[in-house]
Amino acid sequence: MGLISCNTCHNLATGGDDGLAAAVGHKWTSNPHHLGSPTVYNAVFFDTQFWDGRAADLGRTSRGTNPRRRPEMANTEENVVAVVTSMPEYVQRFQKAYGRDVKITYKKIADTIGNFERTLVTPSAYDDYLNGNENALSKAERSWYEKKFIEVGCATCHTGIALGGSMNMLGVTAKYKYANVGDFKGDANGMVKVPTLRNITQTAPYFHNGQVATLKEAIVEMGRIQLGTAISDKDAASIETFLGSLEGRKPNLTYPILPVRTASTPAQNIN
Ligand code: HEC
Ligand code: HEC
Incomplete structure (x- = not known):
């Protein structure tokens, strides 16, 4: 505990993920189900x-990543609270945000991370287009959006x-080619979270188990297994061009200098 951060797997400098097929x-x-890290950019918009x-909700995802024995951060609720409260600067910041009587609990910390995640939105040329700026998308992108994507x-x-x-x-019309890599089968009804396509050009490899390296192959595989359509190379290239317009402007983040550890800060422990 203490070495791996959210940013290890959801790196905000690289599209909000880690570029790995399965998170480490x-x-x-690595993730026991061979699951890749989804991007945290725009997660606020997911149902x-x-x-x-x-x-x-996002507060819950922050809590979900911490439980004992999970391979992600292998932290405990008590330890997370102990680390934060051991540094006066963190305590002051919590008081500034929530008032002097704030009780720094695990839930409060997770909710705070969730609030930060809500700021991770990335407006793109596509939004400018939807907001009425017809020239925000090139003519080709526009017609491919309408003709191909839709x-x-x-x-x-x-x-x-x-x-x-x-x-x-x-796998509506055919079985996903790499369904056997890992044991993920979706929820109780076999349903899977549809990933966002925003910044999709920046978050390879694709699919829950990261077996598809290129966006073009992902598009063709989607056509085959979800729509029963053989998407030609030319059409896949068109769709890929449109997807490029979903590459968004990232929030301006300053690399933070964190509060200094004190004598009472629990030791980082990687065992
Ligand atoms: C070791 C890598 C790793 C670390 C560290 C990690 N995550 Fe994740 N995160 C994942 C993986 C893998 C998933 C998908 C897990 C699943 O679906 O079971 C995920 C899912 C999520 C999701 C849901 C996104 C979606 O599209 O469904 C959010 C939000 C998230 N993590 C935020 C965080 C936050 C906040 C932290 C730090 C407290 C964190 N993660 C730490 C790997 C990691
Ligand atoms: C029936 C619903 C459905 C349709 C139709 C569909 N998708 Fe998907 N899409 C999904 C689901 C569910 C996943 C997640 C699959 C997984 O990871 O196992 C996905 C995953 C993807 C991914 C990978 C995303 C990532 O982050 O790994 C891309 C790219 C994608 N779809 C593009 C498309 C394109 C382009 C089309 C049209 C040709 C399309 N999809 C049609 C439901 C659909």
């Missing part, structure tokens, strides 16, 4: 969180502000 956490342990949709049927599932974020079937 405490003691170099539901995690690949199987088991968490509804017409082919991607938008039936990749919908809403995030172009994703709700639950849907995986």
Whole structure:
């Protein structure tokens, strides 16, 4: 505990994920279900969180990543609270944000991380277009959006502000080529969280188990397994061009200098 941070796996400098097929956490342990880290950018717009949709809000996802024995951060609630309260600067900051009587609990810390995550939105050329600036998308991007993305049927599932974020079937018309890598089968009804397509150009490899390296292959695989359509190379390239317009402007983040550890700060422990 203490070495791996949220940013290890959800790196805000690299699209909000880690570029790995399966996340690697405490003691170099990879995710036991071979699940990749989804991006945290725009997570505020998702109806539901995690690949199987088991968490509804962002405070809960922060708590969900910490439990004892989970390989991600292998931290405990008590230790998280002890670390934060051991540093006067953190305590002052909590008081400034929530008032002098604030009780620094695990839930409060998780909710605070959730509040930060709500700021991780990335408006893009696509939004400028939807907001009425017709020239924000090139003519090609616009017509490919309308003719290919919508017409082919991607938008039936990749919908809403995030172009994703709700639950849907995986393997509607054929079985996902790499379904056997890892043991993830979706939620109790076999439904999987539809990933956002925002910043999708920056979050390879693709799918829950990260087996698809290129966006083009992901697009063709989607056509085959979700829509029963053989998407030609040319059409895949068109869709890919449109998806590029979803690359958003990232919030301006300053690399933080963290409060200094004190004598009472629990030791970092990687055993
Ligand atoms: C070891 C890598 C790792 C670390 C560290 C980690 N996460 Fe994650 N995160 C994941 C993986 C893998 C998933 C998907 C897990 C699943 O669906 O079961 C995930 C899911 C999420 C989601 C849901 C996103 C979505 O699209 O469903 C959010 C939000 C999130 N993490 C935030 C955090 C925060 C905040 C922290 C720090 C407190 C954190 N994560 C630490 C790997 C990590
Ligand atoms: C029936 C619903 C449905 C349709 C239609 C659909 N998708 Fe998906 N899409 C999903 C689901 C569910 C996943 C998550 C699959 C997984 O990771 O196992 C996904 C994953 C993806 C991914 C990988 C995202 C990532 O972060 O790993 C891309 C890219 C994608 N879809 C693009 C498209 C495109 C382009 C189309 C149209 C050709 C399309 N999808 C049609 C539901 C759908």
